[in-house]
Amino acid sequence: MKFNLGCQLSYQVDSWSTFVFNLRVVETNYQKLLNELLEISPDIEIDEYYSPFSENRYFRLNVPANTRLQLSYWAKVEMSHYYGDPGTIAEVAPADLPVEMLHYLYPSRYCQSDRLLRLADSEFGHLEPGYSRVTAICNWIYEKVIYLYGSSNPHTSAYDTATERQGVCRDFAHLGIAFCRALNIPARFVSAYAYGLEPPDFHACFEAYLGDRWYLFDATRRAPQNGLIRIGTGQDASDVSLSTIFGAVQMQEMKVFVEYLPASTATSDEIPQLTTKAIAIS
Amino acid sequence: MKFNLGCQLSYQVDSWSTFVFNLRVVETNYQKLLNELLEISPDIEIDEYYSPFSENRYFRLNVPANTRLQLSYWAKVEMSHYYGDPGTIAEVAPADLPVEMLHYLYPSRYCQSDRLLRLADSEFGHLEPGYSRVTAICNWIYEKVIYLYGSSNPHTSAYDTATERQGVCRDFAHLGIAFCRALNIPARFVSAYAYGLEPPDFHACFEAYLGDRWYLFDATRRAPQNGLIRIGTGQDASDVSLSTIFGAVQMQEMKVFVEYLPASTATSDEIPQLTTKAIAIS
Amino acid sequence: MKFNLGCQLSYQVDSWSTFVFNLRVVETNYQKLLNELLEISPDIEIDEYYSPFSENRYFRLNVPANTRLQLSYWAKVEMSHYYGDPGTIAEVAPADLPVEMLHYLYPSRYCQSDRLLRLADSEFGHLEPGYSRVTAICNWIYEKVIYLYGSSNPHTSAYDTATERQGVCRDFAHLGIAFCRALNIPARFVSAYAYGLEPPDFHACFEAYLGDRWYLFDATRRAPQNGLIRIGTGQDASDVSLSTIFGAVQMQEMKVFVEYLPASTATSDEIPQLTTKAIAIS
Amino acid sequence: MKFNLGCQLSYQVDSWSTFVFNLRVVETNYQKLLNELLEISPDIEIDEYYSPFSENRYFRLNVPANTRLQLSYWAKVEMSHYYGDPGTIAEVAPADLPVEMLHYLYPSRYCQSDRLLRLADSEFGHLEPGYSRVTAICNWIYEKVIYLYGSSNPHTSAYDTATERQGVCRDFAHLGIAFCRALNIPARFVSAYAYGLEPPDFHACFEAYLGDRWYLFDATRRAPQNGLIRIGTGQDASDVSLSTIFGAVQMQEMKVFVEYLPASTATSDEIPQLTTKAIAIS
Missing domain, CATH: 3.10.620.30 (C8orf32 fold)
Known part of the structure; x- marks a missing residue:
């Protein structure tokens, strides 16, 4: 079965700050990533990594002071179970x-x-x-x-x-x-x-x-x-943690969505x- | 600089029990293992493993009930720093x-x-x-x-x-x-x-x-x-943990030793x- | 029904110390004190008091350093219920x-x-x-x-x-x-x-x-x-608390006894x- | 030195509830109560008491369900120190x-x-x-x-x-x-x-x-x-506690005031x- 999902986050960043995010879905035998889009504004370099302790898909952002950080994530996923x-x-x-x-x-x-x-x-x-x-x-x-x-x-x-x-x-x-x-x-x-x-x-x-x-x-x-x-x-x-934050930051908005995409042949x-x-x- | 080190442990095992030991020294750039001896009595199969999360040298023992388990470890190690x-x-x-x-x-x-x-x-x-x-x-x-x-x-x-x-x-x-x-x-x-x-x-x-x-x-x-x-x-x-024990077990003895082996040329x-x-x- | 009861306590008192004891039985409508004996060795003045918050029978002892304090308490009590x-x-x-x-x-x-x-x-x-x-x-x-x-x-x-x-x-x-x-x-x-x-x-x-x-x-x-x-x-x-102690003190002995004194006419x-x-x- | 002080509290009482309030000032050698007014609306019997453990001036109110309870307290106090x-x-x-x-x-x-x-x-x-x-x-x-x-x-x-x-x-x-x-x-x-x-x-x-x-x-x-x-x-x-509440109650308002009444002769x-x-x- 297929899902559209994602989130929109925005933060007021007061001091130079580092974020570690963990919000992207993983791929497993039962969870296929069909498509995915991650947008960051302003345009900041994304330092992606896998922890040596898991397959979690962390990414790190270093954000200058006095920035309004906006993050938008969308993925299309196919689950078998x-x-x-x-x-x-x-x-x-x-x-x-x-x-x-x-x-x-x-x-x-x-x-x-x-x-x-x-x-x-x-x-x-x-x-x-x-x-x-x-x-x-x-x-x-x-x-x-x-x-x-x-x-x-x-x-x-x-x-x-x-x-x-x-x-x-x-x-x-x-x-x-x-x-x-x-x-x-x-x-x-x-x-x-x-x-x-x-x-x-x-x-x-x-x-x-x-x-x-x-x-x-x-x-x-x-x-x-x-x-x-x-x-x-x-x-x-x-x-x-969805986000681990080092610095003076205020979360301003968080939206999460998950949409089921019904198939005509669903059992x-x-x-x-x-x-x-x-x-x-x- | 070189050391002789090791330990002697004994346990009274009342029920069928599983031990996970972490007492063997590791090898690193600064720590060389020159020699090592691990003896278990009675003669039980040792299930050695490295955790995916570290280079620690764990080993697991499954011990029958009503056993007096004795474990003796000796290692010769050369440390640089x-x-x-x-x-x-x-x-x-x-x-x-x-x-x-x-x-x-x-x-x-x-x-x-x-x-x-x-x-x-x-x-x-x-x-x-x-x-x-x-x-x-x-x-x-x-x-x-x-x-x-x-x-x-x-x-x-x-x-x-x-x-x-x-x-x-x-x-x-x-x-x-x-x-x-x-x-x-x-x-x-x-x-x-x-x-x-x-x-x-x-x-x-x-x-x-x-x-x-x-x-x-x-x-x-x-x-x-x-x-x-x-x-x-x-x-x-x-x-x-030196030993994680699953079962009804009494520790009876623990001896630890570390011996410095001086070299004639030591700075x-x-x-x-x-x-x-x-x-x-x- | 009647009971003999009491305790014997001894302490090694290393520094000048203050004890507050709460070990004497109280009198209530259902608990009559027939007789009682409290002996302290060495012979130290007993500062008895009732807390304003209860009818508990506290007493305070101030004990010099390097004393072996011995306390013996006996009471005969008649309980109705x-x-x-x-x-x-x-x-x-x-x-x-x-x-x-x-x-x-x-x-x-x-x-x-x-x-x-x-x-x-x-x-x-x-x-x-x-x-x-x-x-x-x-x-x-x-x-x-x-x-x-x-x-x-x-x-x-x-x-x-x-x-x-x-x-x-x-x-x-x-x-x-x-x-x-x-x-x-x-x-x-x-x-x-x-x-x-x-x-x-x-x-x-x-x-x-x-x-x-x-x-x-x-x-x-x-x-x-x-x-x-x-x-x-x-x-x-x-x-x-049986005893609240201010000072350097080791308890050395504690004996407690309670004896039932059967009456021939007991229901x-x-x-x-x-x-x-x-x-x-x- | 003299003070006017007091508070206004209001609560929405959803179930039959009991309040224990502790908000009236006490009298001591250094604190004289010159005048005092406590008003409760609706008009509910006030069960005043002193705890056996203190001179605090508690009072208890039993309030019917679906009541808006309003409490107004005013006191004039003279402090020496x-x-x-x-x-x-x-x-x-x-x-x-x-x-x-x-x-x-x-x-x-x-x-x-x-x-x-x-x-x-x-x-x-x-x-x-x-x-x-x-x-x-x-x-x-x-x-x-x-x-x-x-x-x-x-x-x-x-x-x-x-x-x-x-x-x-x-x-x-x-x-x-x-x-x-x-x-x-x-x-x-x-x-x-x-x-x-x-x-x-x-x-x-x-x-x-x-x-x-x-x-x-x-x-x-x-x-x-x-x-x-x-x-x-x-x-x-x-x-x-200012108020201990037994029942389903929402606090709606709390105002506190303390006013210093200067004397012309103050040192x-x-x-x-x-x-x-x-x-x-x-």
Whole structure:
């Protein structure tokens, strides 16, 4: 299924400043980039790079003082999806994990799994291991944490959300990740464009490594999983910030859009909708 | 200068368990591995790997229940050192940093630089940028934080240590890293064997990226910097834990040794000693 | 029912030091002090006082340097108990609370009820108000928090225990208090001698104000409620510390004992035992 | 010196709600209430009370649903002041403190002095005990903490402010109190009307017990100390909240005013101004 997506950002730059953006979509086996346009005004050199730690597509801008920076991004993407059978997807023991996954078992800034071991064990330790246990984590979060704009801030972490029980998509993702790691399930943060999100915004969810791949989970239930288009992955939000800014800058405007381009031949899996199927896009 | 070093560890393994060890020294331009021996008893297959995120030499062991696991490591290492002139080493602005360094500006589990911005600015913001500013950070930590065994625990982070003012080498390193990142200086955690440490133990210090390389800093002043032999680097201690254990295991014994092998032709730089020179081993 | 109880404490006092002790039992309508003996060696003047904030029986000692302080306390106490019917005891709305109870709705050092509002609401908000809701809180704590010596420290608070799910009697009490306050039920900390506690030690539990009095709750289930003899009450442990010490002091020994003195005519209510009846001693 | 002061508050009350207000000024030796008027609309019974823990003048209102509650308070106050000589005011050792002051050495919700012991000792432990040491604490806070509206929230505590170095008057007071307690100086929170505060608002500062009385300190330097008119005192802000609200309520308006009424015969001490003299109003 195909999507048009993108964003428009503008900033008032008061001092000479450096921006690191992470807002372009990646290409994966399940996510094809058909077309893409990135426009910056004024015309500033774009320093593109991939982190050695991921395939995220960062770019850096150095912007002079007293500039109104405008950034416009548009992409056309074709998503296919890997659909698995939740009933047959197993957890992988640390003994058998591909070694590059071990990193995603460790605690990180916003996912202090080391401090949530007993809580995770008490709530989920008795459940059957496998895909369904991560689903149970998402259900727990959906039921017990209130989605509330402005209820958290950039310092809020999974440790806080576990107790304070309120947050936004980023907090839901952090808590899901922390619970997974506390149960020895590798988990990572996903930033994404999300079809159907109201109001339109950048979105965050998470992936857990199960069976032989990364499966997508979204405890917020605010957008269909097969309408998510991946921007970046990382240990947590600190790795995939939309923009990291060094300097005196005011954001002035942010618009995000995601448009579904229906095909005349679409099957039922090819329509963006909430699903209980196991779904992978990485 | 040459060192013999190593460790002996033993564990009582009660359940079937997985260990991830990170205790072998790495090879760098300044650190040559002349010889090495790793012995495991009972004879268990060693699953060696490098993380995609570092050159650290992890290995994984899967150990049956009711085993007494014994591990003995010995290495002979030759260190040369890069010595720089502290007076000429500059900080590198985010605009000019090699892109792979940007990762080391982000907050991590034990180095919440995002919450220490004002403290770092208030204490160090007015100082001349450069190597000397990181030295000032180390002096501040040395003077204001008490080195005290048992005063911290595995959950203790830089945010705590900034206020509670007590800790061990790992806490000193985390605080130094967090301050550096808060000032936009890339910094990373270093686990090491340390000549002259009393009592002998694994050691932790940190590296800051300045000029064109990673310089070594140790705010504890408990061991000569040129007597440090690197095991691993990471965002913080969570990446380079000596051992990450999945299962029911009791540590029974840990011995660490580092022996200096004097050469008849040693210059003064070739004797392990505290120094105010800028020193790099990465 | 009658009890003999007491404690023996000894300290090595290195510098001139001040002690504030809170270990003598109080007298209430339900707790009669038949006899009491407090011995201090060396012979130091005892500065007894009641706090303006409670009826706790503090005493202060000023002890010279290089002293071995020995303290021996013995009391004979007769407990009667108010037994209520759990099914008929209501919560009291803030509108109707006696004004001196409002204080016990506020957050305190170890009971940060302001940060547990949503957690309390999510877990207990839907339950029928009344005595049974506080029982539900105790059951929750008993089931979800592990009683483990050494798992918490003097800084551990209800906010931590809610997530880390381990602690000792003091932590169980703090969490119960915090949940009650978050639901607008006045609650306070109780320090006590406890018959049947194994190993013998000082004990902590809590009281909630319901109906027209303070009812006793102990989420640890480690001692019969009618075998508790009250020492002090306060907002939390900071108010009723067994000993607050100003100076360089080492505790060397602590022994606590509580002995039940059976009466030939005891009814079943007059034997120390776990009960589901509502019980008050204040 | 005389002041007119007061406030106007209005609330939209959606559900049946209980308010506990603490906004009337107290009478002390140094603070005489010449006249006072409290008007509530609609006409609701006022349940006045003094806490057993303080002389604060709380009152409670029970308000029906769908009410617009308006509250208007006016008072005319005459302040005299106790002026002491900072050079001669000593700290009082715990051994010699009046017993009712010991309570103000204990940690509280927002003043976790138990976690700031080493920080306080490291920054102020070497200073001469006495009034000047509390002045040094205030100077430290004034210099290192930025006064910034919106930089803290109702959960922010001294532990946070010590590190995050930003806050408002309440945070400045909490940090001053926590440092004092960590040095064994009794300290308490003071809510007040403040002449000269821009913009007009309720104010917070603190008192430390030194010599034989409570001296007033204000680390914000935003209002003259002799223009402060006391509302309440407590362990921290949780005891003297302007309004504690149980129910669904929106604040709609808050106006505060303090007017100095100059006397033709005023000496220089009788004009509101910043001073370095030791000043007491309790």
